[in-house]
Amino acid sequence: MDGKNFRQLRVWQLGMQLAEDVYRxxxxxxxxxxxxxxxxxxxAAVSIPANIAEGHAIGSTKDFARYLGIAQGSLAELETHLMLAQRMQYGNP
Known part of the structure; x- marks a missing residue:
């Protein structure tokens, strides 16, 4: 892709922070x-940075875009689960 390692991608870093926060x-x-x-x-939370990393590692822009779409779907899934957790008064989402 652009020569960057996926760990340097800000979107991956934010995804990792989100996953850590969700686990806590x-x-x-x-x-x-x-x-x-x-x-x-x-x-759902770990799927977000995992798909970003996998898509970036494959190398083609087309594949990366596809994996970003999958990560976006996982984000919507996570949001839905967190909304349910809030309704059930689990944790403090």
Whole structure:
């Protein structure tokens, strides 16, 4: 792509920070949500920087754009899960 390592991409760095914040938040969820909403939230959060990294590593602009779209979809999924967690009064989203 542009010669940068994915770790240098600001969007990847922000995605990693978001994933870290989400994991910390999810630690406060009720025990019965370990394999439910908590798991879904954590998977959606980590999917964002993972797809950015994977798309960048492939090398083509077209593929990178496709993976950015997938990351954007994961972000919308995460937002939906966090809205539900807020409605359920889990943690403090």
């Amino acid at each position: 938040l999810a630690n406060g969820f009720p025990k019965h949500e370990t394999y439910g909403l908590r798991s879904q939230i954590e998977r």
